[in-house]
Amino acid sequence: MDSSDDIERLVRLKRYESPDKEYFDRFKAEFRERQRMGICNISARQLLLERVTVWFSQCTLAKCTIPVAVMSVITLTAGWFFVSSSHSVRTPEIAMDQTQQSSQDPENSADRAQDFELQLPQISSRIPGIPGQPSNPTSSQASNQASNQASNGTKILPTGIRLGLREL
């Protein structure tokens, strides 16, 4: 042997190693036999697993599930970040406006500060805007004040909420 070609030719002779032709007939019969045996011996778990695998490979909806889920999570996360970031950007502007206005007109700004003051009624007192509730005898003054404010509908809640409570 003096070259790679000779080695190739020598190795190539191995293709003459082959079983007799009857072997291939026997092989096919044995294959069928094993298939039948396999069908009989297959466990319920294997069968379920195989069916799920086949279903998953065939079902396009199932294939789309993971990408759709991932995309939804990404979209929701991005939306949440966008909303939260827009809030965080707007807050200083509002604060700036308020400080500018207060510096220009100190009296009005004091009134506005009073307007925005949130005075929540006591727990024991009646809910503002809902008539016919009993007043608490222990804190009659506070409850009267609260009821008056509720009837007037001023200085307690912002206008939108006030309107809603009246409707109630």
Next chain:
Amino acid sequence: MEEEHLALTVMRGPDSGAGLPQSSLCPKDSVESDLLQAAEEESAGSLRKPDPDAHLVKRSLEGDTHAFDELVEKYTPRLYGLVYHMTSNREDTNDVLQEVFAKAYRSLRRFRGKSSFYTWIYSIATNMTLNFLKKRNRRRTMSLDDIDLAIEHDRDFIEITAKSDPVREAGLSELQLRLNEAMQKLSDNHRAVVTMFDIQAMPHAEIAKILKVSEGTVRSRLFYAHQQLQAWLGDLRTP
């Protein structure tokens, strides 16, 4: 990395079929030659012919068991060669081959026709054989098939025995034993490449596709495998 680098130096040309041992084809085996031709055309990047087994696959998927039997009948000899030359054990070959066809039958619905059925089932057989060899590890008892007496009329055999006294003196069974021992000394990956290229006459591109490696890797593995075989079979050299 070294393999990849050497692959560039080992390349014999951009062919996938020029380095192909055409003489290794048995003229009587028309199925093999058809397959080889189809594989060559695919690898050459020419217009891809429709898969000759497509109708059998379709019928099998429709529940026609005879169609799959035809596929088994068609590919058993060739796949037997692959597994047998990898394992050098005929009982193991039979078991692995049964498993290969059973797996192919179970997975037939997953076959999308992106490659030919031939390439697909060959990949299954190769992977299953390599996995089997990993599990078998050191238990390497050889159980060899008989040599077809047609070897005595083979042109290569006649030339080799004429040139080499040791080969002539060794006799057929001794030569077979030596060849199988040398093959078993190769690593599994190298043996797979030698089996597919030298014994089964497959083109580089097809081997690369089946093993999912580059053609350069196939060529470098072949180069190393031939070097090792030369070293182990050195005493069969012509004096």
